[in-house]
Amino acid sequence: MPEAESKPTLPLEGVVVVDLSRLVSGNMLTHVLADLGAAVVKVEAPRKGDELRAWQRQGVSTYWLAYSRNKDSVELDLRSPEGMEALRSLIRRADILVENFRPGTLERMGLDKDSLQGLSPRLVVVRISGWGQTGLFADKGGFGSLIEAMSGFAAMNGFADRPPVLPPFAMADNVAGLYGAALALAMLHAQRADAAPRVREVDLSLFEPLFSVLGPQAAEYTLSGAVVPRAGSRSPTHAPRNVYRTRDGRWVALSAGMEGTLARLFDGIGHPEALADPRFATHEARLKNIDALDELIQGYVGKLSLDEALHFFAERDITAGPVCDMADLMQHPYLLDRELLVQQPTPDGRLVPVHAAPYKIDGERPPIRRPAPSLGQDNARWLPTAGEQ
Numbered sequence: 212m213p214e215a216e217s218k219p220t221l222p223l224e225g226v227v228v229v230d231l232s233r234l235v236s237g238n239m240l241t242h243v244l245a246d247l248g249a250a251v252v253k254v255e256a257p258r259k260g261d262e263l264r265a266w267q268r269q270g271v272s273t274y275w276l277a278y279s280r281n282k283d284s285v286e287l288d289l290r291s292p293e294g295m296e297a298l299r300s301l302i303r304r305a306d307i308l309v310e311n312f313r314p315g316t317l318e319r320m321g322l323d324k325d326s327l328q329g330l331s332p333r334l335v336v337v338r339i340s341g342w343g344q345t346g347l348f349a350d351k352g353g354f355g356s357l358i359e360a361m362s363g364f365a366a367m368n369g370f371a372d373r374p375p376v377l378p379p380f381a382m383a384d385n386v387a388g389l390y391g392a393a394l395a396l397a398m399l400h401a402q403r404a405d406a407a408p409r410v411r412e413v414d415l416s417l418f419e420p421l422f423s424v425l426g427p428q429a430a431e432y433t434l435s436g437a438v439v440p441r442a443g444s445r446s447p448t449h450a451p452r453n454v455y456r457t458r459d460g461r462w463v464a465l466s467a468g469m470e471g472t473l474a475r476l477f478d479g480i481g482h483p484e485a486l487a488d489p490r491f492a493t494h495e496a497r498l499k500n501i502d503a504l505d506e507l508i509q510g511y512v513g514k515l516s517l518d519e520a521l522h523f524f525a526e527r528d529i530t531a532g533p534v535c536d537m538a539d540l541m542q543h544p545y546l547l548d549r550e551l552l553v554q555q556p557t558p559d560g561r562l563v564p565v566h567a568a569p570y571k572i573d574g575e576r577p578p579i580r581r582p583a584p585s586l587g588q589d590n591a592r593w594l595p596t597a598g599e600q
Contacts, residue, residue, distance in 0.1 A: 221248025232311040235381040239388025245281035260586040277565040279583035286587030311339035332408035335398040343416040355383035358417045371440040390420040450497040461517035462534035480511040
């Protein structure tokens with residue numbers, strides 16, 4: 212895994228982002244911007260800092276390490292007049308302000324839209340909340356688990372004869388953060404083209420981005436009058452699509468919904484006639500007879516080791532791959548070849564891997580320019596001295 216190193220100019224160099232958020236959604240948003248070169252200033256509470264620092268493993272703040280690299284940290288008491296004046300000085304230099312307070316908190320802090328206009332006339336403000344700045348649930352607490360449950364995701368996830376399943380990571384926060392990064396950049400572009408400077412606000416809930424990525428659920432329910440039951444790894448739209456156990460106790464994931472792929476699959480497992488079988492001849496028939504279809508495939512795959520199964524599918528150009536956990540991925544040839552992990556130092560001097568920027572620009576990944584900051588590490592750089600206030 213390569214060490215982080217200096218690289219040429221990045222797309223967002225010169226953009227200043229003030230991040231008042233806590234935990235995941237805002238940190239994901241500004242993580243994207245920081246990796247692209249923006250100067251992200253994390254404003255943190257004295258002594259405690261962002262609650263993300265408390266998400267630790269073996270004494271290391273692993274989430275902070277991964278999602279706050281390339282950021283600066285300043286320690287401010289926003290309950291004090293001095294802290295608020297220092298924050299205003301930061302906002303005067305900012306292009307983007309990110310917050311995830313409950314709606315109305317920014318206004319109670321004296322940072323309503325008119326006040327922000329006086330500080331930074333072209334400021335983009337991304338306001339993240341559970342349910343939105345207005346509406347029936349505006350005052351309701353909005354942690355990701357509530358959104359993942361109410362959005363329809365949990366009802367889709369898992370098996371029909373078992374309880375709905377919440378995701379094992381902060382899905383709603385991460386989806387909102389990714390949406391928020393795109394919105395922040397779109398609004399920044401619009402600001403620079405607008406002849407009349409004005410503060411622009413983005414009202415970004417956790418609920419709406421997750422609801423949007425679940426697909427045409429409302430349309431399908433209206434057309435069919437039915438809620439699609441939970442189906443584990445199966446798909447409600449095409450078959451076969453599932454995970455199958457190999458002889459050595461491993462798992463392979465298969466998606467073979469196109470007829471050409473399916474013909475090669477049936478031929479390979481010794482049932483070339485299956486595509487003419489009324490149970491499997493059409494898309495609708497395969498979905499209706501999915502248990503029989505899965506049994507046919509599992510009967511063949513179960514006789515192969517994982518390596519044999521992968522060779523079988525690759526040889527026939529059938530879309531399949533292994534189910535990997537992190538132990539598999541740490542030394543996986545794909546990750547090593549693409550250099551997807553980068554070593555970062557922990558506060559006690561250990562090196563641990565974190566994900567690299569998940570894209571390349573002109574053939575190069577943006578570098579990790581600096582590790583995640585200690586609390587208040589950058590006060591001297593960003594905060595005015597007493598005589599400058």
